[in-house]
Amino acid sequence: MEVRLDNLSKHFPGVKGAPVVKAVDQMNFTIPDGKLVGLLGPSGCGKSTTLYMIAGLHKPTAGKIWFGDRDVTDVPPENRGIGLVFQNYALYPHFTVRQNITFPLENVRPKLEKTEMEQIAQEVANLVDIGNLLDRLPKQLSGGQQQRVAIARALSKRPQVLLLDEPLSNLDARLRLQTREEIRRIQRDTKVTTIFVTHDQEEAMSISDFIVVMRRGVVHQIDAPQTVYEEPVNLFVAKFLGSPAINIFDGELKNGRVLLHGNVYHKGLTSKGKFDFFDERIYDVAVEGGYNGTKADYFTSLGVEYVEEEPVVVEEEPKKKGIKEFFAKLAPKKKHKFVPKVIEGEVNLESIYEAIVGGGYRMTYGDFEEEVGKFIVEAGADRDVKIGVRPEAFTLDKNENPAIDVEVLYIEHIGRDITIVANVVGQKHRIRVIIPAEERHKVKDKVIKVYPKRFYLFDIDGSRIL
Ligand SMILES: Nc1ncnc2c1ncn2[C@@H]1O[C@H](COP(=O)(O)OP(=O)(O)OP(=O)(O)O)[C@@H](O)[C@H]1O
Ligand SMILES: [Mg+2]
CATH class of the missing domain: 2.40.50.140 (Nucleic acid-binding proteins)
Structure with missing residues (x-):
């Protein structure tokens, strides 16, 4: 089953006045039928959110999800024909392996005979090589065996799409290698379209037909593993793949x-020449990253005075009761009590960074350099x-x-x-x-x-x- 994400976004409201979290932002890609795709990126980049939207557990803020010609955006999870495996195996502790595997089959309509269900359990258990463990309880299994039960359960309803969210991260190094080879084999045997989430680049490289590299909710590159390694589209992708790193x-x-x-x-x-570090857009970058100062504070840091434009006075009479609020609206908003640190010496990216970090900016220097870098590149200036x-x-x-x-x-x-x-x-x-x-x-x-x-x-x- 081909899976297509069409401009898919998931934005979470910010808690306590924090800005909206764009967990996934305008994502577009197609997973060809029968392929295994690795969704790769650092912690918090939106991998699980993407997977849960495909599964139907999260409702997208915008965009559409297609399974073949079928728009499944509003289809409930149980009707999507998916199998889902989480990082922690989530088996029912008091059920045997057999009961764990047949559980999703209980509500299949028309109802299946008990013998039919057990036959399916045996088949999928054989597939993941736990066919002789069906009468055991989860606690009588190793971690790798438990994870295979979870995979068998996900396969029992013959899903058209298999979704795996960091399925190997609870296993030790050797088991992780072994289980990952097995997932690859199972995927090849069943030809089920599979999406495999991981933050481990080596895992993604070794198992995937295609890798989708994500960062901060945005796709950076989609290619075959070797291509992503040899032809990274940008510095982030180049640094994220390869061990030791580039x-x-x-x-x-x-x-x-x-x-x-x-x-x-x-x-x-x-x-051509130098970039003007007094560009106001740098202030916007600072604020975006958590800088607390006003524009006047910011320019004080740079050693220059910033004169706020005169507020336009509205003609209408202020209402009696709202008079304070009316004038409060006209006054420039003071964000925080904050004493700007004035840059001594040259105003450049590093000295600006020092100043805004003191004022609450939360991103790394590399992120700041990259954000401001967009204007510097646009200006075509001499640069690092x-x-x-x-x-x-x-x-x-x-x-x-x-x-x-x-x-x-x-x-x-x-x-x-x-x-x-x-x-x-x-x-x-x-x-x-x-x-x-x-x-x-x-x-x-x-x-x-x-x-x-x-x-x-x-x-x-x-x-x-x-
Ligand atoms: N229910 C939620 N409410 C608010 N923010 C959320 C929610 N779920 C996730 N987020 C935020 O969305 C972003 C993406 O989260 P997500 O779980 O998709 O990341 P991930 O790539 O799976 O990370 P990890 O590798 O750590 O599992 C993060 O910034 C996270 O804090
Ligand atoms: Mg996750």
């Missing part, structure tokens, strides 16, 4: 050239950029790409490879370089040159340049 270097875009310590990494980008190199994409041999000087801290041995852990000379980044163990002898000095065989270029807003 190495990042600070470069700068100056007069149309991307430089790292004076070495040219790219020519031919346009850039990031150069990304996967740990395995280095060589110690000179090649056409410019060298990067790194200071070796220590060396780790993993199987047939070694990992050089190093600091980038002149930068605050620590990197990992994976090379074959035979090349260990090439690491002679404290400071060595490493050469990317392949690199990515990212803009200050995280988008991929090259």
Whole structure:
């Protein structure tokens, strides 16, 4: 069964005046019939919310869900033909495995004979390899076996869509590997369209036909696992996939050239002069992230005075009783008692960040840089950029790409490879370089040159340049 999400959104009202949570925002994607799709992203990015909307447990704020040609947006969960498995197995403790598996079949109409139900239980139990455990109680099973009972139960009504929400996260490392292979096998055997939620990139990479990478309720990339790894659309995706993570270097875009310590990494980008850090849009970004100060406070931080525009005086007579409220409305709103910290020295992204963090801004520097980066990119100004190199994409041999000087801290041995852990000379980044163990002898000095065989270029807003 093909599953299609059409502009699907779920917004939760903010608690105690907090802003609305856009758990899922205008999501669009199609899962082809019979495929296994991994929904991947950091905690809180909206994976479960998406799954529960597909299951019918959450009503979307907007958008539609299609199963094939059927619009199921308003169809109750029990009529959608889905099987759902949660992270904690949620088995009935006083039921045997057999009863747990047949339970969803009790309300199938027309009613099934007991022998029919038991036959189905045996079939799906065999499928997940617990066919000999049907008379046991859940507490007499291991975690992996319990999870397989939950999967068998989800399969018992022959769902057209199987939804799995972090089904392996309660299992130990070995069982997790084993059960994930089994889920893959079961999926191939049954050809049921499956959506598998995980925040573990390796799990998603190994099990999925396609990966949907999400962040803060928004889809960033949908592709085959290898493509997401090799051709990430932006810095977030590049960093989220791969272990050890991609190495990042600070470069700068100056007069149309991307430089790292004076070495040219790219020519031919346009850039013109400096970005104006007094741009009011930075204030909006600050407020969006929780900054408590008024606009006047904010500009005081930057060392300039902000003059509020004269409020327009409304002609009509204020009502007797409401006179205070009337004038209160005209007065500019003071948000909080807050003493702005005035930036000493240069006004730049880092100093602005320091100032707004002091005033209640809650996001990381990276997030701030990315948000403001959108305007900086739009302005086409000279700016910082990031150069990304996967740990395995280095060589110690000179090649056409410019060298990067790194200071070796220590060396780790993993199987047939070694990992050089190093600091980038002149930068605050620590990197990992994976090379074959035979090349260990090439690491002679404290400071060595490493050469990317392949690199990515990212803009200050995280988008991929090259
Ligand atoms: N019922 C709710 N009311 C308000 N906010 C909610 C509700 N359910 C989820 N959220 C918020 O929506 C966002 C997405 O939550 P969701 O559970 O979908 O994340 P997730 O990707 O499954 O995370 P995890 O990996 O931690 O399970 C979060 O910010 C969460 O706090
Ligand atoms: Mg979740």
